[in-house]
Amino acid sequence: MNRLRGGLIVSCQAPEGHPLRDPEVIARLAECAVLGGAVGLRINSAEDVAAVRRRTDAPVIGLHKVRHGHRDVITPTLEHAAGLAAAGADMIAVDLTPETPGPGLELIEPIHALGVTVMADVSTLAEGMDAWEAGADVVGTTLSGYTARQLPTPHDPDLHLVGALAARGVRVIAEGRYRTEQQVRQAFAAGAWAVVVGGAITDPISVTRRLAAAAPR
Numbered sequence: 001m002n003r004l005r006g007g008l009i010v011s012c013q014a015p016e017g018h019p020l021r022d023p024e025v026i027a028r029l030a031e032c033a034v035l036g037g038a039v040g041l042r043i044n045s046a047e048d049v050a051a052v053r054r055r056t057d058a059p060v061i062g063l064h065k066v067r068h069g070h071r072d073v074i075t076p077t078l079e080h081a082a083g084l085a086a087a088g089a090d091m092i093a094v095d096l097t098p099e100t101p102g103p104g105l106e107l108i109e110p111i112h113a114l115g116v117t118v119m120a121d122v123s124t125l126a127e128g129m130d131a132w133e134a135g136a137d138v139v140g141t142t143l144s145g146y147t148a149r150q151l152p153t154p155h156d157p158d159l160h161l162v163g164a165l166a167a168r169g170v171r172v173i174a175e176g177r178y179r180t181e182q183q184v185r186q187a188f189a190a191g192a193w194a195v196v197v198g199g200a201i202t203d204p205i206s207v208t209r210r211l212a213a214a215a216p217r
């Protein structure tokens, strides 16, 4: 936990069908992130966590995405969490929105019993407070803008949720749609404990798309 505080965590993920979908490629992206100053990594699937573990000893937040309804939910079951812990994750991210098909808050205690910490991925202040009171070690704004009732997903990160959770004494990780240095600074100014950046660093397709949109053809 101490190694993450006040730092940038880089989410290195590539979905099925993405040209970077390969555990060894993900591990190399993770190594680049660490060389660039990332204090931690956020990694999807036990296979990728194990590959990353072989390349770096930086703290890893593991998650396991499962398609459910209109989106991927994050680590819905204890079995998924146990697989991630066995692969070397230090912290497990779990979906604590009402959209998870899993036991939700009841996962926190058994995940702690695996010897790892818990990041609660939430979409609202109420979900974040419930998770914090139930013993989550950190609360991430990860899912703000992605639940069915929050669609369409806004363009900018939810700095308001970061500030609201921090103001209530919650250890909050700002995550979701951070693309610029200014947004990262704003998250820390709003009280973030750490900030996660994913696609803006590790998805060359979306980075290219953004810059290509500024070209005249």
Ligand SMILES: CC(=O)N[C@H](C=O)[C@@H](O)[C@H](O)[C@H](O)COP(=O)(O)O
Binding pocket: 011, 013, 063, 072, 142, 143, 146, 175, 176, 177, 178, 196, 197, 198, 199, 200
């Ligand atoms: C909503 C959801 O499933 N988010 C996932 C959570 O692990 C990832 O797809 C995101 O890339 C990650 O949260 C980082 O966010 P961004 O790539 O916007 O910096």
